[in-house]
Structure formats: C-alpha cells, structure tokens
Amino acid sequence: MDPVIIVGAGPVGLALALDLARHEVPSIVLDDGPGLSPESPRTTVLRPDTAAQLIRLGYTRATADGATWDSWRILRRRQEVLHLDLSATPVLHLPQHRLQRGLRDAAGAEPLIELVARQRVEELEQDGDGVSVRTRQTENGHSTWWRGSHLVGCDGARSTVRKLLRIRFPGRTAVDRYAVATLRVDLPFPGEARLHRDPPWRGDREALARPLPDGLWRLDWRLPPGRPTPAAPVDPHATWPGIVTGDTLVSRVRATLAGWCGEVPRYDLLAAADHTVQQRLAGRFRAGRCFLAGDAAHLHGALGMQNLDDGLRDAANLAWKLALVWHRHADDALLDSYQAERRGAVGARLRAVDQAMPLLRPVKGWEQARRNLLSGSFRKHAPLLADGALGTGRFGSPPAYPGGPSGPRGERRGTALSQGMDSTAPGVLVPDVPVIAADGSHHRLHERLGRGFLLVLVAPGTGVWASEHWLGAGLMPRLAETAAALPVPAEVVVAEVYAGATAHTVLLVRPDGHLVGTMQGCRPEELHALADRARGGPAALPTAEPTA
Structure with a gap:
C-alpha cells in the first residue's frame, strides 16, 4: 500500500509519523516551513501518559529539555489558597521548540518516515484506493503530486486540509x-x-x-x-x-x-x-480517507488547559487504527471510532470549561457573584485552576473510552475520565506498572505500548522467582499460543501486581494503552472475541483475483 501522508511537521504530526513507524507503516510528512523550529515563548505541560508516549517514540531528551515541578501553589492576595505536593505525580514542563526539534531528530533517523519541507498543500483528491495531494514548493513554485493510502491534517489552527475538506470549525x-x-x-x-x-x-x-x-x-x-x-x-x-x-x-x-x-x-x-x-471543535475528525488531529481538529487552552496533550492523544489513538487497516488486520469501519472517541473526549473537556468559567471568570455585571467568589468560594473552586495547569481532573486527565471501537457506525459513545475509574474497567488507561516480557526483560507497561496489543497476565510472585522458572510454565505457554493466533498483533507480558485484579487475571490492552477487557485465566475464544471488539469486528477478506 501507499504510505500515509501527514500534513504538518509540528509535534503532533511528527509523533503520528513515529507512532506509525512503530507499527511498520511508512509515512510522508509534508510541511510548508523550512524544517526548523525557531525559539518562542510557547511551552507545554505533559502528563505522565503523554510524556511516556514521546519517550517510547524516540524522544530521548525529555529530562534534559524539560523541568519537573515539586509543588503547585495558588495564592490570593497574600494568602495561600491551595498547595499540592507533586513529588509523587511529576509534571513535565518544556519549551515546545525543544520538543519539536527532538521529535524531528527522531523522525529523521527513521527510514519509514520521509520529511519534506517547504511544500504547501493546495489541492487534494480521494478515491476508494487512496488520497492524492498536490503541493507547491514555496521556494521555486514547482508543483508535485503525492499519493497516499490516507491523509492526516496536523497543520494547525488555520489548517489547509480542514479547509479543503470543507469541515466547519465552530467555537x-x-x-x-x-x-x-x-x-x-x-x-x-x-x-x-x-x-x-x-x-x-x-x-x-x-x-x-x-x-x-x-x-x-x-x-x-x-x-x-x-x-x-x-x-x-x-x-x-x-x-x-x-x-x-x-x-x-x-x-x-x-x-x-x-x-x-x-x-x-x-x-x-x-x-x-x-x-x-480560542475554543473550537471541528465538526468532523474524519472525511473518507482524510483525518484531522491536534490544532487542526480542536483548540482549547482556557484555565490553563493543554491542547498539545490532547493532540498527542489524537496521534496515539489514530496510529494503531490506521496501522491495523493498512496491514489489513481490520476493516475500514474501525477508523470511525477515532472520531467517536477523540472528538467525544475533547468535546467533554470543552463542556467542562464552559461549566467552570462562570465560577472562575465572573463576567462584568456579576458584582455580587464576584464578591462571593473572592470572599470564600474561590478556595472551594481553586482546584479547578490546578486541573487546567497540571493536566488533571476534567481539564486534563486521560480519557476513558468505555464504548470501544465496536458498535454501530456513527454511534455516539460515552467518554469518561480514566482518573478515578476502576483500573479494570473497559476503556480506562491502564496504570504504568512494572512488567516482565516473554524474553525475561523488565520494563514499565507503558514502554511496551505502541507496537501491538498486550496480553497482561497478573501473576504475584514473578518478581521474586527467576524468570526461567516460570516463563515456560503455568498459563504462559497457552497465553503465548493464544497471542500468536489472535487476529491482531499481540505479545504477552507479566505483571506481579495490577490494582483491582486478582492472580491469573488476563487483560487485553490496546496499543494506545486503553483496556479492552479482562478475564480470569486464559480462554482463547473470549480473547479472540475481545480482539475482534477492539478492531471493530472481523476484517473483510480481500476479494480473490479472478482466474483465467
């Protein structure tokens, strides 16, 4: 198949290209800029899930490029209103131009990614087999046509892709x-x-x-x-x-x-x-074989919210679904779930801001409300300001997708927060627990994401015994056999402890870290059914070539 075309070489576009490469999907990244990242006052705050996502994609300078905060403090006049100790829940704050340069270095070293600078998109066409894009070279004016299996517009708030697709951007x-x-x-x-x-x-x-x-x-x-x-x-x-x-x-x-x-x-x-x-949400995130992600799909930032955090989650959500379709492990209908899940999640954040703004930003004329707010209720609502700046709560926590990709096309699926939910609830972002891979190597669970599905076996005691004593015993051989027979790429890892799960629980985890479902022991038929649910149903078989 043709590579995926990504328009825009900002952090979201580059993260998507790197994520696709982990799934062995080639991409072409078209950018109308010179390929440089000039310094600017723009910075971003990353939560642990998006920071871990960038590290596994090859962004190795997170610690050097960013700073972590020990605490968060809110004051009003001369009095402290809220103080949070962040030593156990680190928040990474870094300049966006450093992040973009680090991702570009990682993308430049990846043979499956072709970076093309100074290409302005002017026209696109799509058919049943792919997408054709015409660009104009910004230096010499030469036009070039590019062919891809799909196209993703990561080209910012003034997205040319969105305009060519005639997708509304209200807000x-x-x-x-x-x-x-x-x-x-x-x-x-x-x-x-x-x-x-x-x-x-x-x-x-x-x-x-x-x-x-x-x-x-x-x-x-x-x-x-x-x-x-x-x-x-x-x-x-x-x-x-x-x-x-x-x-x-x-x-x-x-x-x-x-x-x-x-x-x-x-x-x-x-x-x-x-x-x-601005607060804006595209009317659609998908139009045929074309998609929107990041600032091209949504804008928010009131009360300290982080739009880039959600853009990176767009990339993680879309990459594995495109990869399954590209490798013919799933039907095209799976891609509908990208819009349902991600547009639903961002829409929930925007609604949360609309509900909180009157409490934290009293409008002119609400003098009594303002006096009440400043005299006492500000202390009550101050944690909302922390949620925005720290990426927690309704303004920043990772979403959960309890509906999953399966279900009728176009069905609106509910969106909840992973934070505070049972870690064994379908759709929740799984915790980053220590795991042991089938080769005996030790990792964090989030490090193993992004290449295929994970079968996580909860087996207390595995951290004490040498791996050679149990990797070939108990449920492991049967789980390995089941993973190889699943209709999606999958590997087996073992966790000694997983909150809410008892011994011999098996969890099926999507490549973006969201839980598909759990079961007790290894039941191949049920695992196969869960995998089918995660890929939106069985893939249609390719049409056989006619014989002479």
Whole structure:
C-alpha cells in the first residue's frame, strides 16, 4: 500500500509519523516551513501518559529539555489558597521548540518516515484506493503530486486540509487572553509553579510562574479582553539584547518580580507574546480517507488547559487504527471510532470549561457573584485552576473510552475520565506498572505500548522467582499460543501486581494503552472475541483475483 501522508511537521504530526513507524507503516510528512523550529515563548505541560508516549517514540531528551515541578501553589492576595505536593505525580514542563526539534531528530533517523519541507498543500483528491495531494514548493513554485493510502491534517489552527475538506470549525475566538514571557531569573520558590490571583501589586488579575530548565521561567498574566499590546522599545532593565516588547509588559514584569522577590532582581527577558485563547471543535475528525488531529481538529487552552496533550492523544489513538487497516488486520469501519472517541473526549473537556468559567471568570455585571467568589468560594473552586495547569481532573486527565471501537457506525459513545475509574474497567488507561516480557526483560507497561496489543497476565510472585522458572510454565505457554493466533498483533507480558485484579487475571490492552477487557485465566475464544471488539469486528477478506 501507499504510505500515509501527514500534513504538518509540528509535534503532533511528527509523533503520528513515529507512532506509525512503530507499527511498520511508512509515512510522508509534508510541511510548508523550512524544517526548523525557531525559539518562542510557547511551552507545554505533559502528563505522565503523554510524556511516556514521546519517550517510547524516540524522544530521548525529555529530562534534559524539560523541568519537573515539586509543588503547585495558588495564592490570593497574600494568602495561600491551595498547595499540592507533586513529588509523587511529576509534571513535565518544556519549551515546545525543544520538543519539536527532538521529535524531528527522531523522525529523521527513521527510514519509514520521509520529511519534506517547504511544500504547501493546495489541492487534494480521494478515491476508494487512496488520497492524492498536490503541493507547491514555496521556494521555486514547482508543483508535485503525492499519493497516499490516507491523509492526516496536523497543520494547525488555520489548517489547509480542514479547509479543503470543507469541515466547519465552530467555537469561540476570545475565551481568555494572556501576556506571556520567558525570563532567566532566580525566583525565591525554585521548583514550584505558582498561580497568584489578585496579587497585592496593582494592575494584574492573575499571574502565573512555571519553571523551565536552565534557570528559565515562563510567566503568564491574564489580560482583560482587547487588542494585543503594541510593540515598544527594548526593555532597558533586561540584559538580553534585542528584545522588543511593550512598555506595559515591562512594567508588568518588574511589578511581578518585585512582588515575589521584594525587589526587582536581575533578569533576562528572552521572549514575549500576546496570546488569545480560542475554543473550537471541528465538526468532523474524519472525511473518507482524510483525518484531522491536534490544532487542526480542536483548540482549547482556557484555565490553563493543554491542547498539545490532547493532540498527542489524537496521534496515539489514530496510529494503531490506521496501522491495523493498512496491514489489513481490520476493516475500514474501525477508523470511525477515532472520531467517536477523540472528538467525544475533547468535546467533554470543552463542556467542562464552559461549566467552570462562570465560577472562575465572573463576567462584568456579576458584582455580587464576584464578591462571593473572592470572599470564600474561590478556595472551594481553586482546584479547578490546578486541573487546567497540571493536566488533571476534567481539564486534563486521560480519557476513558468505555464504548470501544465496536458498535454501530456513527454511534455516539460515552467518554469518561480514566482518573478515578476502576483500573479494570473497559476503556480506562491502564496504570504504568512494572512488567516482565516473554524474553525475561523488565520494563514499565507503558514502554511496551505502541507496537501491538498486550496480553497482561497478573501473576504475584514473578518478581521474586527467576524468570526461567516460570516463563515456560503455568498459563504462559497457552497465553503465548493464544497471542500468536489472535487476529491482531499481540505479545504477552507479566505483571506481579495490577490494582483491582486478582492472580491469573488476563487483560487485553490496546496499543494506545486503553483496556479492552479482562478475564480470569486464559480462554482463547473470549480473547479472540475481545480482539475482534477492539478492531471493530472481523476484517473483510480481500476479494480473490479472478482466474483465467
């Protein structure tokens, strides 16, 4: 078959290409840029599931490129409202340009991925066998036609693919607005992320500081609605040359640093921007053989939500389904579940924001509501602000897909949160427990994702005994035989402990880490039925060639 065409070489497009390569599916990544990742104040917060996803895709610089926070603190005026210890639940915060460069390096080293820069998509056609795309070279104007089995638009908020497919992108344009700056500075709370509501210095409603590596900090200030701040002369107090920014921003930086440090410390202002948050959701994530992912499919960011986190989950969800169809292990109908699951999950987040905004962003005229909020109920609702910034709760936790891919085409399936659900419930994201592979090697469960399905046998005591004593005994030989006979690629791993599961429980896990189902012991017929459910039903057999 032809390779999958991916339009857009941002983090989501590159992650999708790398994920497809793990499934032995070739791809062509078309990007209208030069293939470089310029520095910018854009950063991203990754939860453990998306951080683990990037590491297994080959992004090896996560620790060097990012910073983890020890704690999260919310203050109002001079009082602490909420303090969370994050030492047991690390949050990774890193500059987006570093992430993109690391993923590009990994993609450049993968022979199944072809990266093509300076190609602007201008036309696409699809038929029953594939997709044809015409691009124009941005330097010399030459046109080229590309052929692929499927196409995925990962080309951002102004997606050309989405426009060519005539998919609506409704939503709201100005849900929140922020001034953003990256500074090199020593703050008196190292390793801590801090949100300050109604700080004691004048002029700001909300200030947020989040540590980055190399002594850098990202600072955000929530702004009133309006136009972006105009450019103004270089900040005379910054030691980094050539930074052009607004006088208002300079005053804001100095007031904020003085409020936190007692005086204005020495600082370097490295980058600054005005950022307006939109909330949008594409009317469809699929149109025939074409799909949307990441910013091309959805935009959110109010209350600190992380759109890139959900874009990476788009890539993980779509990659294994495309791979099964590409390798003819599943019928094309499986691809409908991508839209049902991912659009449902993002839609649930957007609805959660709409419900929370009146509590956390009282509109003009709600003076009584505002007084009530600031006088006491803000403490009650403060955890919602933590959910957005930390990627937890309704604003950021991994979704669960309890309906699964099976079921009538077009059926709307419910979406829930993996966080707080029983870890043996169908659709939940499985916990990252230690496992032992069939060759006796030790891993984390999430490290084994992304190549095929996993059959996880819960067998207490396996961590004590040498693997050669039990890998060929008990249920293992029968499980290995069953895995080889399943209609989808699968391997067997063993977990000594899995929350909620008793000894000899067998779990079938999708390549993106979501649980298909469980059973007690090895029952091949039931495992086969679960695998069929996960691939959306039995695959249609290829039509036989006519004989002479």
